[in-house]
Amino acid sequence: MSDDRDTVDLPATIRLPRLLDFYELQTADHTRIHEFYEALQDGQLTTTECRDCGDLQFPPRVLCPECHSEDLAWTDLPHEGDLFAFSAMRAGAPLGMEDDVPFVTGIVDLGPVKLSARIDGAEYDDLAIGDPVALKIVDVDGPVDHERVFYRFEPR
Amino acid sequence: MPRAGIVGGGHTTWGARSATYKDMIQEAGKATFEAVPGLGPGDVEGLFVGSVQPERYAFQSHVAPMVAELVGVDVDAMIARTELACASGQAALRYAWLAIAAGELDVALVLGVEKMNLPREYQGEAQAGMTNVLDREFDGVNGLNAPPYFAMVAQRHMHEYGTTREQLAMVAAKNKSHAAHNEFAQFQEEVSVDDVVDSFELSPPLCLYDCSGITDGAAGLLLVSEEKAAEIEAEATWIAGSGQACFASNSINNLPSMSAWPQATTAAESAYEQAGIDDPVEDLDVAEVHDCFSISEIVEYEDLGWVEKGEGGQFVEDGRSQLDGDIGVNPRGGLLGCGHPLGATGVSQAIEVHDQIHGNVPSARQVPDAETGLIHNLSGSAAVHSVMVMEGGRP
Numbered sequence: 001m002s003d004d005r006d007t008v009d010l011p012a013t014i015r016l017p018r019l020l021d022f023y024e025l026q027t028a029d030h031t032r033i034h035e036f037y038e039a040l041q042d043g044q045l046t047t048t049e050c051r052d053c054g055d056l057q058f059p060p061r062v063l064c065p066e067c068h069s070e071d072l073a074w075t076d077l078p079h080e081g082d083l084f085a086f087s088a089m090r091a092g093a094p095l096g097m098e099d100d101v102p103f104v105t106g107i108v109d110l111g112p113v114k115l116s117a118r119i120d121g122a123e124y125d126d127l128a129i130g131d132p133v134a135l136k137i138v139d140v141d142g143p144v145d146h147e148r149v150f151y152r153f154e155p156r
Numbered sequence: 157m158p159r160a161g162i163v164g165g166g167h168t169t170w171g172a173r174s175a176t177y178k179d180m181i182q183e184a185g186k187a188t189f190e191a192v193p194g195l196g197p198g199d200v201e202g203l204f205v206g207s208v209q210p211e212r213y214a215f216q217s218h219v220a221p222m223v224a225e226l227v228g229v230d231v232d233a234m235i236a237r238t239e240l241a242c243a244s245g246q247a248a249l250r251y252a253w254l255a256i257a258a259g260e261l262d263v264a265l266v267l268g269v270e271k272m273n274l275p276r277e278y279q280g281e282a283q284a285g286m287t288n289v290l291d292r293e294f295d296g297v298n299g300l301n302a303p304p305y306f307a308m309v310a311q312r313h314m315h316e317y318g319t320t321r322e323q324l325a326m327v328a329a330k331n332k333s334h335a336a337h338n339e340f341a342q343f344q345e346e347v348s349v350d351d352v353v354d355s356f357e358l359s360p361p362l363c364l365y366d367c368s369g370i371t372d373g374a375a376g377l378l379l380v381s382e383e384k385a386a387e388i389e390a391e392a393t394w395i396a397g398s399g400q401a402c403f404a405s406n407s408i409n410n411l412p413s414m415s416a417w418p419q420a421t422t423a424a425e426s427a428y429e430q431a432g433i434d435d436p437v438e439d440l441d442v443a444e445v446h447d448c449f450s451i452s453e454i455v456e457y458e459d460l461g462w463v464e465k466g467e468g469g470q471f472v473e474d475g476r477s478q479l480d481g482d483i484g485v486n487p488r489g490g491l492l493g494c495g496h497p498l499g500a501t502g503v504s505q506a507i508e509v510h511d512q513i514h515g516n517v518p519s520a521r522q523v524p525d526a527e528t529g530l531i532h533n534l535s536g537s538a539a540v541h542s543v544m545v546m547e548g549g550r551p
Contacts, residue, residue, distance in 0.1 A: 020284055022297040058409040059294040065404065085414055087307035087359045089299045094287040095280035097299055105299045107308060107408055116295045116408040124360055129315055150297065 015143050020095050023140050026148050032062045035074055040149045045079060045135055047113065048072040058113040079135040080156065081110040088124040108133055108153050121154040132156050160256035160264075161385050161392030162546070164191035165377030165507035170495045171342040173372035177214035177271040178226055180374040184267055184500075185227030188376035194388030195378055197227055201261035202234040204252045206245035206268035206499035212285035214271045223267055227376075233261040241289050242448060243533035244268065245375070246502030246542045252379045253395045262381040268500035269374035282370070289536040291407035300408070302448065303359035303367055305537060310361050310451035312415040316466070319454060321361060323469035325352035327450040328365050330478065331486045335493025337520040342369045342495030352450070366450040371495030375504040393510040393529075397433070397545040399426025406539045417534065420459040420541040424532075428461075431545035436530075437462050437482050440545075442512045442523040444505035445532040447490040453477075456532060457485075460543070484523030487512060505531040506546070513548035 024030070026037035039046040049056045050064035051071040058077075063070045086106030093101045104119040104127065119127070120136060134156040140148040166187025168180045175183070189196060205220045216222065220237045224230070234255050238247040245268035252264035274282045287301040313319045329349045335341035352365040359367075385392045401422035405411050412418055424436070433439045445460070447453040454468035462483065463471045471477060477485035488494055488508040491501060509529035511517045528547045534540065 020281070022284075022287070022292060024293045059291060059407060085308035085311050087304040087311065087362075089301075089304055090358055091356075092283050092301070092303065092358070093280065093299065094284040094296075094301060096284075098280050100299075103299060105304050107414070113409045116290075116298045116300055118298050129311070 016096065021142060021144070022094070022096060023142065023148055023150060025144060025146075027146050033060045036060045037149065039074070040137060040151060041147070043137060045077045045151055046074050047077055049075045056112055058115055077112060078110045081108045081133060081153075083119070083127060083129060083131040083133055084109040084114055085129065086119060086124070086127055118152040119154065120152050127155070157257045158259060159382040159394050160253045160379050161382065161394045162506055162510045163195070163378050163380055163385060163388070163390040163392050164188070164510065165375060165503065166191045167340040167375045167504060167507070168373050170340050170371050170373030170497060172273045172370075175372065177210060177216060177269065178222070180271065180372065181223050181226045181267065181269050184269065184374035184376045185223070188265065188267070188378060192378050192390065194390055195263065195380070197229045199263045200229045200265045201232055202252060202255050202264040203229055203231045204248035204264060204266045205237045206248035206266070206503060207237055208239055208241055208244050208270060208498040209285045210271070213274070213282060223269075227265070227267070229265060240540060240542075241535035242446065242496070242498050243502060243535035243540060243542045244499040245504070246506075246531060246533045246544065249377070249379065249502060249506055250398050250400070250542065250544065253398060256379060256381050262384040264379045265376060266379055266503055267374065267376035268497070268503035270497035270499045271372050272370045272497060273372050295408050303362060306449040306451055307359040307362045309414055309455065309538070310449070313451060313455060314361065316415050317469070318466075319469040321353060322349060323454065323473055324361070324366055324450040325349040326472045327447060327453045328352045328492050330472065331447055331453075331490035331492040332365065333493075334479075334487050334521050335489025337518050338489045338494060340373075341489045341493050342371050343489075343493050362449060362451070368448050368491035369495035371497040373495060373497035373500050375500045375507060377503055377507050377510070391514050393513050393546045393548055395544060396547045397427035397430030398543070399423040399430070400540065400542045401426075402540040406537060408537070411537060411539065415455070416465065417455055417459045417538050417541060419539070420456060420532070420534070420543070421461060423541040423543040424460045427543040427545045431547070433545060436460065439528055440483050440530050441526040441528050442484045442487060442509060443530040443532065444486055444488060444490070444508050445530070446534045447486055447492050448496060448534070450492065452534065453485065453490070460532060479521065479523050484526070487517070487521045487523050502531065502533050502542070505533070506544070509546050513546070
């Protein structure tokens, strides 16, 4: 055996792995609900609704989970709603969100749907159930080849 | 249907372990067979492994054959890993029960294991694995891992039913104090209601002591047919009923409620009916329920049918879930006291019910006259509930 050992070199840093990026790839090359993200780029929150049975889905789907019809229509969602529930992330955040701590996350009642969302522009102690909130859209910067967006809410 | 019974099981030490996923599988395998002198690895026909995210936490998949190799088990009938988030261990037990009931095999090893603690600078990566249990694209992305999600359940339950911050703390103080008498538990210190309320407000209204731990650990048990139990003359704990429910929902918009778990009611009614239980408060002596957070146990008192909706807080305040109460709830220490190595929890709960029924636990956590028990686990956003009723007796 030689006294000179070879060395296995591992990289000290790597790009954010694709599967540790919470945000979906948003273009037609990657997802069949790209129209949701395209509408969001244009400032509109949308979802899908079944033309056959009338079921309104959220998250948007590629076919109706209720009747399996593929005849879905894109429909606009309200941009204002009420805070249904909320809490805060003060420790134990996942990769990619650690620098945001503390932040408020909650559930917004838009009427047709209740969706989870980050609540910007407020501390936990400033908020109460039923508070009015409005849509805001954020750009998502990251190691992908297209511009991405996502929705959040803030007090109004 | 042929009966299947637990004849014993064992644990690793639970906590932040200086041990790998594979190390703990070996420890739990040895402890399991030491608890059942009549059976050895050569007797096992089926292997069921509960484990949630070894791909993330241990960078390993295809873990069931790895368990077979590490424990020295030749499987000749059935082998699988079950993944049902926090209920993965109970799911493994349920599948083993059905395999025995179907006549496919007579001896099953059910082993649950999770390695959740990564070196401190990598905890964000470990937490990423806890933030993709709801719909990752639309819920996880908003930071909805377990503490904020269950904090909102607590907030809604307090808002709708008047449940108090102190009642939540009573659950945590009870269960953590039980764990002071459990030598494998992650947290073995007596805790008071004031200690809970004064702990770090992690995701308000929940404080740190309202939350179960990030835990490394494993547990294994042996489940056998009635014929095999008679052959080895083992004391068994029979699975008398088992139910599960999920209502076409996992993401926030589609869950039936943020303050009630009707899936638990459906699963419990199914298990009670199979087991011939008419009045659970009267008929059950001991229960190991999924107290991933203090609020969970309060909702479970209600939706498992033990008390009217909205009165779960009063149930703990009145002492009805103490060891000497109507039902001794979480004598092991629960997830709050033992920690919650996801895939191992359901297996550990079943071992506790077996050991309670046969008087094999320290007297300080023994439920008096325990003859009939229950285990319950929710999974993920409480989208799925699993309930199992067990009873003692010789074959």
